[in-house]
Amino acid sequence: MKTAIAILRKDLLLELRALETVPAMVLFSLVAFVIFHFALDRATLNGQLAAGVLTATLLLASMLAINRLFVAEREQGGFDAFLLAPVDRTALLLAKAAALYVYLVVLEVIAMPAFAVLLRPPSLGASLPGLVAVLALANLALSIVGTLVSAIAVQTRARDLIGPVIGLPLLIPALIGTARAIGPLLNSHASGAPPAKWLLILALYDVVFALLAYAVFDFLLED
């Protein structure tokens, strides 16, 4: 765990210094909301349509972070430096997934108010606890699968293409689960609680991919 914390601390410090990934994700999301605002041309957006817009925007914004997650390791020798250390390689998976999770939380803290202002979904305040619960599980899915996909993509020459090409299909179940769980929260008469069925599906998806990532991550780092 100490190793993972050391890597996470380094990654967050690098992001704070370079300010490359999170600002790009935020900018992408804001632009997407502006595009949806004008393209859909509606006074308010509610229910499943609002959920779809929010989920798709967050998913696509996360691809920017997924593409860049291991770039510093590849370009500046971080992989070799890590592999030279006598440490459990799962620590890298844990740290990178945690870094991606932090990026997504920062993105959502900034993007949600913009979503509320530009697309005016109803009852966002009352649904906030439920929304936080759904996004917590969705972020976990994006972090785990994103880290796995990024570790594969960074080994290839076409890493910018491989990330979305592998990542988006793998994330379709998480996208559906998130959108379906958020949809009822953004209805005019929302109860405030997300549907348990979709939360359970998201949680199951997280567990399955966490186990899969744990099982294969070592092999991705092998020569």
Added chain:
Amino acid sequence: MRGVTRHFGERTALRELSVRVEAGTTLAVLGRNGAGKSTLLRILATLLRPHAGDTAVFGEPLPRRAFAVRSKVGLLAHEPLLYRDLSGRENLIYHARLRRIELARVEELLAAVGMQRRADDPVRLLSRGMVQRLAVCRAVLHAPELLLLDEPRANLDPAAAQLVEPLIGRASGRTRVITSHDPQAAVSEADLVLGLKDGHQEFLMRPVELKQDAINALYA
């Protein structure tokens, strides 16, 4: 190493290489670009798996016991393995945390290579010589028993080379494998010299037995 072979696709980087280095001695590896020198170092550093042959470091077979070997090996590669947006101190602290080393060791090494004053500058703003000094600190941070040095004095001026000498020179008392494009300098500090050409072992002998013709043929 016995009969070690390593391929990259269809190219053979090392072919049936056999060499034994006694503890506390220095092996100098000579050869032109692409001769297989860096591949040899990366196999010993556990970063590459040999495709054939047996490799052991301090009696630990590779790659099976790579985990045990990693704490005993320090690699100074072509690339400094430092993050450009972090300072030298932050980079070394990161590596110290990875290896569970007291942070006092970082300050000790920064002082040893004369980098205390510029230790908080981002690595991307430092000269190549300064980066190389930091890379030396990173390589010896965990006081490795085996040093794998790829052109260790590259970019260092004579004064800086003197500063790193106690850490990576013969006086460090460590077992060393050095690659160099400067045959005379490498041979002068070696106990054994290995000549590589296109992945083949051209010679393996003590410096006193080595003739200039053999070195010339290596670079011809």
